[in-house]
Amino acid sequence: MSKNGELPKKFEEIHSKIEKAVTPYITVKIVMPEGVDKEEFLKLENNDEFLQALNGFVKRWLKRSIKQSRKDEAQN
Amino acid sequence: MLSAPIIFSLIFALILVLLVKGVYHRSVIAMLGALLTVACGLGLGIFDMDDVAVFISSNSDTILLIIGSMILCESLGRAGLFQYIGLNMVINIGRSIRWFAAVMLILTVILAAFLENITAMLIIGALTLSLERRLEIDLSDLICYEAIFTNIGGQMLMISSIPNLVVADSFNIGFSRFAIIGIPLSLILMVISIYMVAKRLKSSPLKESLDIDPWSAVEDKSVFYRSIAIFVTVIVLFVLNDIIHIGMGLIAIGGAVAMLILSGEDPESVFRGLDWGTIFFLISFFVIVGGLERSGSLAIFAQSLSGLFQLMPAFAYAFNLLVCGLASAFIDNVPITITLIPVTKYIAANLGLDTEALAWSMIFGANLGGNFTPIGSPSNIIAIGMLKRKGKNISFWEWFRKYAIFPCIHLFLAGLYTGLLVVT
Numbered sequence: 001m002s003k004n005g006e007l008p009k010k011f012e013e014i015h016s017k018i019e020k021a022v023t024p025y026i027t028v029k030i031v032m033p034e035g036v037d038k039e040e041f042l043k044l045e046n047n048d049e050f051l052q053a054l055n056g057f058v059k060r061w062l063k064r065s066i067k068q069s070r071k072d073e074a075q076n
Numbered sequence: 077m078l079s080a081p082i083i084f085s086l087i088f089a090l091i092l093v094l095l096v097k098g099v100y101h102r103s104v105i106a107m108l109g110a111l112l113t114v115a116c117g118l119g120l121g122i123f124d125m126d127d128v129a130v131f132i133s134s135n136s137d138t139i140l141l142i143i144g145s146m147i148l149c150e151s152l153g154r155a156g157l158f159q160y161i162g163l164n165m166v167i168n169i170g171r172s173i174r175w176f177a178a179v180m181l182i183l184t185v186i187l188a189a190f191l192e193n194i195t196a197m198l199i200i201g202a203l204t205l206s207l208e209r210r211l212e213i214d215l216s217d218l219i220c221y222e223a224i225f226t227n228i229g230g231q232m233l234m235i236s237s238i239p240n241l242v243v244a245d246s247f248n249i250g251f252s253r254f255a256i257i258g259i260p261l262s263l264i265l266m267v268i269s270i271y272m273v274a275k276r277l278k279s280s281p282l283k284e285s286l287d288i289d290p291w292s293a294v295e296d297k298s299v300f301y302r303s304i305a306i307f308v309t310v311i312v313l314f315v316l317n318d319i320i321h322i323g324m325g326l327i328a329i330g331g332a333v334a335m336l337i338l339s340g341e342d343p344e345s346v347f348r349g350l351d352w353g354t355i356f357f358l359i360s361f362f363v364i365v366g367g368l369e370r371s372g373s374l375a376i377f378a379q380s381l382s383g384l385f386q387l388m389p390a391f392a393y394a395f396n397l398l399v400c401g402l403a404s405a406f407i408d409n410v411p412i413t414i415t416l417i418p419v420t421k422y423i424a425a426n427l428g429l430d431t432e433a434l435a436w437s438m439i440f441g442a443n444l445g446g447n448f449t450p451i452g453s454p455s456n457i458i459a460i461g462m463l464k465r466k467g468k469n470i471s472f473w474e475w476f477r478k479y480a481i482f483p484c485i486h487l488f489l490a491g492l493y494t495g496l497l498v499v500t
Binding site (some may be wrong): 008010011017018020021022 | 153156159162163194195198199201202203205206207209210286288289290292293349458461462465
């Protein structure tokens with residue numbers, strides 16, 4: 001371990017496990033769609049508005065899929 | 077021509093200077109020192125290679141114990157035990173920042189009692205950073221306090237830190253005896269320090285209570301339970317060792333082998349996670365101190381100190397505590413303790429002092445003194461690194477100004493406690 005403030009590699013391993021428990025998250029790979037500007041696409045990774053919209057999409061998606069599975073259960 | 081004691085003392089001084097400067101990894105510096113020691117010892121005809129092997133093998137139980145404990149703790153960490161305990165404790169953090177800080181600091185002491193300082197700080201620091209984001213509060217100060225508290229937990233048990241293992245092995249202090257003496261002082265220091273921290277923190281409410289599933293830190297429950305069973309067995313055997321006399325090193329290695337077989341962890345990956353640098357550092361220092369002893373340097377040093385302490389023998393306890401404490405603020409505490417062990421034995425025999433109390437003063441000094449400076453202990457360095465990552469730089473003097481009061485009080489109380497050990 002260096003004295004100049006570099007954290008050991010082990011820290012990332014421990015931190016990501018704990019981070020996932022404290023604030024659960026998933027990592028999704030989104031492939032660049034055809035016909036979009038590459039630079040603009042790559043910027044989305046740090047675009048708060050886009051991430052917020054994705055968050056809303058996840059909520060709607062889960063709500064819809066839970067509704068659907070309940071419907072399927074009722075039919076069976 | 078220089079005499080042998082002067083040559084070996086110069087090698088030792090060179091190594092200490094290099095360690096303070098930190099130009100190379102500490103294990104490399106120690107290996108260089110060991111190499112110079114062997115070369116000079118062979119060249120001057122003071123010892124041969126068989127003697128070098130004896131320098132190391134006479135400490136084999138300590139080395140085995142350290143390797144075994146490292147494998148056990150690495151496997152337990154991978155099984156998620158310490159993360160699970162941490163997450164469980166913070167679920168009910170209450171709604172006050174002071175209560176939250178107290179829980180985190182108690183958790184720090186518990187982790188540091190069972191893990192080496194570095195791993196304990198990595199876990200508690202990672203947990204704090206994650207909670208900081210979740211709770212949307214600034215916990216920078218708490219990270220520094222946690223670093224300080226790892227050194228309080230580090231003197232609790234024999235397996236809590238390397239100086240504990242080395243000193244306990246040299247002075248035949250068993251696991252139970254260590255716990256009986258070490259735990260009360262650690263608890264006293266913990267309570268007083270939590271009070272000091274609470275006084276410094278503003279009493280503000282927390283925004284939310286946490287909804288965390290502690291099991292999410294555990295990948296495989298069966299590995300988790302098996303790892304705990306092996307660890308508990310090892311601790312029980314450590315306690316029973318005073319009766320069964322198997323040897324702590326053998327118990328730790330036995331536990332490590334059982335863990336590697338039964339935990340399901342990939343051994344290669346566990347081995348990669350071990351702190352091999354510390355092991356090489358330790359072995360090299362056994363050679364350096366062996367050379368110092370053989371050359372007569374340590375005997376001369378011990379005789380001079382004995383002459384000084386003859387006037388006031390009680391000063392020997394304070395000397396051990398303060399030398400270990402103040403030196404640990406700038407240099408690794410392991411070389412200091414290894415070097416002082418033969419000196420302490422000599423002084424105790426020469427002046428008829430309480431050998432065990434002298435050993436305890438070394439343990440307390442070595443563990444607590446590191447908190448004087450940001451470079452005094454690995455956990456302090458990690459805390460500084462975490463703050464740096466958050467964009468906050470804390471200077472040497474800022475650390476000293478804000479936190480040096482803690483080791484001052486800790487060493488003062490440890491001194492009183494050592495005095496009690498001598499009297500009772």
